[in-house]
Amino acid sequence: MKAATLIAPERISVIDVPDPTCGPREVLVRMRGVGLCGSDLSVYRGHRAVPDLPWILGHEGVGDIVAVGAEVDDQRIGEQVAIEPNYCCLQCEPCRAGFTSACPNRIILGINAPGVLAEFVAVPADFAFPVAPHVELADLVCAEPLTVARAAIRRSGITAGDSCLVVGTGSQGLFLCELLVDAGVKPHVIEPHEGRRILAETLGATAAAESDSGFRFLFETSGVAAALPPALARLAPGGTAMLIGINAEPLGVSSFDIVYRQLRLLGSLIYDHPTDFADTAALLDGGLSPSRVLQAEFPLAEAARAFEAVRTTPGKCWIRLD
Ligand SMILES: [Zn+2]
Ligand SMILES: [Zn+2]
The missing domain is CATH 3.90.180.10 (Medium-chain alcohol dehydrogenases, catalytic domain)
Known part of the structure; x- marks a missing residue:
């Protein structure tokens, strides 16, 4: 072969x-x-x-x-x-x-x-x-990265109506946006690359304005260490930051930043067997x-x-x- x-x-x-x-x-x-x-x-x-x-x-x-x-x-x-x-x-x-x-x-x-x-x-x-056999190949082929995004959403605890900022709209950020919209969340996005930002907007996301802040949730997909501190500053007190992008560089965040504002800083790696993939199969079956x-x-x-x-x-x- x-x-x-x-x-x-x-x-x-x-x-x-x-x-x-x-x-x-x-x-x-x-x-x-x-x-x-x-x-x-x-x-x-x-x-x-x-x-x-x-x-x-x-x-x-x-x-x-x-x-x-x-x-x-x-x-x-x-x-x-x-x-x-x-x-x-x-x-x-x-x-x-x-x-x-x-x-x-x-x-x-x-x-x-x-x-x-x-x-x-x-x-x-x-x-x-x-x-399900009616699911098109082009949707099916997204199953794995979609499951990564979905597991991050599940682990974050975000629910319909929560406010949310997504940093980076490479394909992982785009799958996140689509799933968040599907879950009743309207994500704001930060993405310097215009083509990627426009794609996110076609999926129902909104480009975040400089003044937008007070988000309950943050999903960091860029893995750019320098992008995290300014994004954390936009979280509401008690907000949750879910890190998905990976980088070996130190993050440049102090315990002062985290403790005084009582932020939750979480990481999400792939998915857990077998429930997350089974959930994705059901989502695709349901028309996502x-x-x-x-x-x-x-x-x-x-x-x-x-x-x-x-x-x-x-x-x-x-x-x-x-
Ligand atoms: Zn992959
Ligand atoms: Zn094991």
Whole structure:
């Protein structure tokens, strides 16, 4: 089968690799779409080391089940599925408490295990989530990053009618905006890039004016350390800041800033198995249309061009395999 592989930093080649074999508790998925995001880009650029080269890229994969292992119900053949690309161990203490995003043994597709940018992928059956057949491929392919955004919203405790500021409207910020609007929240956004800001506005967000403040919630998706202190200053006393973007730089916030204004500072990493992905499948079934965030589509043969486009495209790039 064909797969898009990294052969050296910033060099991608679509090559023939052996077909995967389906283990007893696995399903074989014929891939139909793979979304690209910032973590793929850090692998592509060589900032995140991978175990081997050539390395099959990609973690946001969807497709159809075409075969199942001996211990899997063969009724599942034909399902369209979204793959949860973080295989938690389900044995460790965080996993047993349902906090699987904190699992220290996580297998991460495209990062420490081969990715999904291939014609076929074998996946543990419990990590292939069925999505109703009427859901369009372009909506389905957003399932993974949508689940990241949704888990951050769930963990924040925000509810309908709350005021909220979103910093950064890259694809994660855009999915957040769409989900917040769907949940009855009208997000204000800060985004210096005009194209991204306009996209957020088309999803129902409002560009924040200099004077807008007193927000109950803040979602920080840019990962730019310098963006946080001025955003925190716009929170109401007792407000909640949810950090999603990641950066190694210190944040430049004092305990004075946090304690006097009694802010809550939280971090949100991916999602917890299996409830968050199951919730996303239900949302897609219910008619949410995240495909508005997709802005550029490429065939597998043009994977190299697709990765180059991730840098410059407002919204999301994806690779269509069907
Ligand atoms: Zn991603
Ligand atoms: Zn675990």
